[in-house]
Amino acid sequence: MSRIAILGWGSLIWDLEALTPHTTGDWALEAGPRLPMEFSRISPKRKLGLVVCLDPAVGVNCTTNIIQSTKSDISNTIADLAERERAPLGLIGAVHADGLQKGRMSDVCTAVSNWCEANEWDGAVWTDLEYPLWSSTIMNPFAICFHQGVCEFNELSHYGC
Numbered sequence: 001m002s003r004i005a006i007l008g009w010g011s012l013i014w015d016l017e018a019l020t021p022h023t024t025g026d027w028a029l030e031a032g033p034r035l036p037m038e039f040s041r042i043s044p045k046r047k048l049g050l051v052v053c054l055d056p057a058v059g060v061n062c063t064t065n066i067i068q069s070t071k072s073d074i075s076n077t078i079a080d081l082a083e084r085e086r087a088p089l090g091l092i093g094a095v096h097a098d099g100l101q102k103g104r105m106s107d108v109c110t111a112v113s114n115w116c117e118a119n120e121w122d123g124a125v126w127t128d129l130e131y132p133l134w135s136s137t138i139m140n141p142f143a144i145c146f147h148q149g150v151c152e153f154n155e156l157s158h159y160g161c
Contacts (some may be wrong), residue, residue: 002096004069004077007032007112008051009128012084013065019084022047022077023067032064033115035126053129058106064126074123081125091130096123103128105147 006023013027036059037052048090074096082092093103095113100123103109112124 002072002074002122003120004071004096005032005066005121005124006069006077006081007035007064007066007124009037009062009064012127016067017084019080022070023079024070025068026064030065032066032124034061034063034113036060036112037062040140041141051129053127054105054108056107066124069125074098074125077123077125077157078102081127083125085129087127087129091128092125093128094123094125098123104130134137 003087006019008027008132012019013029035054036056038055038059069080071077071080074094077128078089078092078094082089085092091110091114095103095109095116097116099153101109103112103126105128108128112126116124118124
């Protein structure tokens with residue numbers, strides 16, 4: 001029987017929604033792999049709030065959180081997370097000991113695969129939404145920076161720092 005981890009950050013931690021019956025145990029905070037994250041997306045479903053997402057261009061490596069799936073088939077776990085995220089199956093990343101490596105960023109797949117092997121998980125899934133999600137009718141691309149202890153909100157003339 002496969003042991004599959006669901007990697008989480010952001011609203012998934014406090015709001016499992018449809019994923020609740022498909023998990024067991026509590027979140028293991030800061031127990032997952034370190035992945036490049038940034039507030040690079042605006043949520044269309046959460047009152048245009050900022051969303052943490054994987055972003056290798058400007059993201060900082062942050063430790064993720066994990067919760068165990070009740071499913072032993074990784075395809076079912078992918079579908080469960082896709083339902084919760086209201087995302088197509090193609091925007092859910094996954095790795096498995098059977099050789100599956102599915103995700104937009106090969107470095108992330110490698111990091112998650114290495115973490116699974118080191119921590120005795122057969123596989124893992126994660127939200128792999130595209131970034132950035134900007135709408136010219138909402139706002140221009142931005143970055144949140146900390147400079148001398150002050151949080152600054154900076155518009156970017158182009159994506160990237």
